[in-house]
Amino acid sequence: MIREQMKVLGNKKLAHQIYEMTLSGELVSLIRTPGQFVHIRTSSGNDPLLRRPISISSYNQEENTMTVIYRASGLGTKQMAESPYDTIDVLGPLGSGYQVNEDVKGKSMLLIGGGIGVPPLYELSKQLVEKGASVTHVLGFESARVVFYEKEFSELGQTLIATADGSHGCKGFVTNVIEQQGLIHADAFYACGPVPMLAAVEEQLAHIPGFVSMEQRMGCGVGACLACVCEVKDPDVPYKKVCTDGPVFRKGELIYG
C-alpha cells in the first residue's frame, strides 16, 4: 500500500453520471486480487475532507495502468469528473479482493453486479476466463441510461442485463434474471452491489459457494478508524472491517441489517 500522485491518462464518460478514469503509476504493481480498491483524494482543500473509496475495474501490471469506474453523484466524484487533472492523489491498493485460483478451470461461474458495484467484476471476469472458467454475467441497473460495459463483458461471456424500469434488457432485478434463465446451477457466484441485492442473491444461491463485495461509508480506508464495519455471524467477532477484512467476504459470513 502506497500513496502516489498517479498520472491520469484518461477520464471518459461511459453513461449518465458514469465515468472511467485511467491511471498509471507504481501502485499498480502492488495490486494482488480483483476487487481491491483505491482511496482517492479529489480535492486539495477541505471539501470534501475525506478520500473516496473506488474499486479497481481493471489493471495491467506490465504497463502499470489501471482503470476505475465511478458514479459522479457526490461532491468528490463530481470533482473527479469535472477537473482536468494531470495527476491525482491515490492511496492503495487497499482491501482484500476475490481470490482466483487455478481450480476454477472448466467451472461455470456466475458474476452478479448491481449499478456501481459492476466495475470490479470486469477484472475478475477477465482473470476467471484466463484461467479457463466459463463466465455468465448478470448485471442490474436502474435504467438504460446508466448501463455501461455491456460490450466489454459480452466479449468475456454471456451477459444479461436487468433494469429496474425495463428500459434495457429484462425488466426487474438480477435475481429475476437468474431465475428465468436457470442460472442457479452455476458452480459458484461472485456478487458486488447494494446490500439488498447481496442479501437477495445469497438467499437465492444458498446452495452454491459464493463471494460478495460489501460497500460501507469509509473513513481512513486502512483499518484504523473503525467506521466501515459490517456485522458478521461469528459471535466472537461481532464486526469486521470492510476496508481491510473485506471488501470481499465469503457467502454466509455477513449479517445484512
Added chain:
Amino acid sequence: MDRLSVSLPGLSLKNPIMPASGCFGFGREYSQFYDLSELGSIMIKATTPHPRAGNPVPRVAETSSGMLNAIGLQNPGLEKVIETELPWLEQFDLPIIANIAGSEAEDYIKVAEKISAAKNVAALELNISCPNVKEGGIAFGTDPETARNLTAKVKEVSQVPVYVKLSPNVTSITEMAKACEEGGADGLTMINTLVGMRLDHKTGKPVIANKTGGLSGPAIKPVALRMVYEVSQQTTLPIIAMGGISSAWDVIDFISAGASAAAVGTANFVNPFVCQEIIQELPSILDELGADHILDLRGRSWMRHGEAAGHRA
C-alpha cells in the same frame, strides 16, 4: 531535533506531535507507512475493561471541512490491549499515552490500575468526553464535581501521570479544567469532538445510526484554539491540544494559544503521512519565526499585563 523536544509530566517527547486517540488505532495500520518511532507519542484507541462492539453503522458522515463520527468506543478490551497491542508497540521508541474509558467510575479505575503498569505506558488520558456512548464518557465530562472526583480516584491508582481529555460540549470549559486540576490531574488534553448532526436530504432522517456524532476536522479548529487560549491562562496544567490540526502551521497556532504539544486526529485519514510531514516541516517554520525552540512560541497570543484588549503596544 532538540528544538522540538518537550518534557511534560511522565512524557519525555522528542517532538510534540502525536496522533490523537481513536484516529490511529494501536498504530499497526500506520506502521505500514512510516517508522512510528519518529512520532513524539501515540495516544492509543480508548480502552474499556471489556471488549466493546461499538455502535451500529453508518458511523461516519462528512460535513463541510469536517466529519461526524459515532464509533462508540469499539475496542478489544483491557486484557487484549495489555497482552497484545502494548507489547507490539514496544518495538518503537515511544512513550505511549493510554486513553481509558468506561461506563462507570469503577471501569476507569480498573483500566487505569492495570494499564498504567504496562512497560511503555507513560501517561493516561482520561476520556470523560466521548459523546457517542449512552453511559459514561461525556457524562463524566460535563459536570465539574463528577470530573473532579473521577480524576482523584484515577490518580489514586495510576502509576503514571494522568491527563484529562476535556469535552467542548460544556458552558465553561475553564470550569471543567479547574475541577480536573483540583482533582489532581497532571495535564489536560483538549478538545474532544463537538456533538453534531447531519440529515439525509430525501428522508430527513439522521445519516448516522447513532443520530448524533462528534464533529472533527478543520471545521472545529477555531473552537479548539479559543478553548486552549482560555484554559491555558486559567490553569497551570500543561495542555496537549487537538481539534482540526492538519498542518505544521496549525501546530504553531495551538502552541501560540498556550498548548505544549499537539495531537493530530482526522487528518491522518486524509493523509496517512501527516504526522511525519508535520514533524519534518516544523524546524523550517521555527527558522522563519526566528524561534530557537518550539516552546519559545508558547502563549504568544496571551494578553500581557498592561495590554488592553484589542490593542497592542
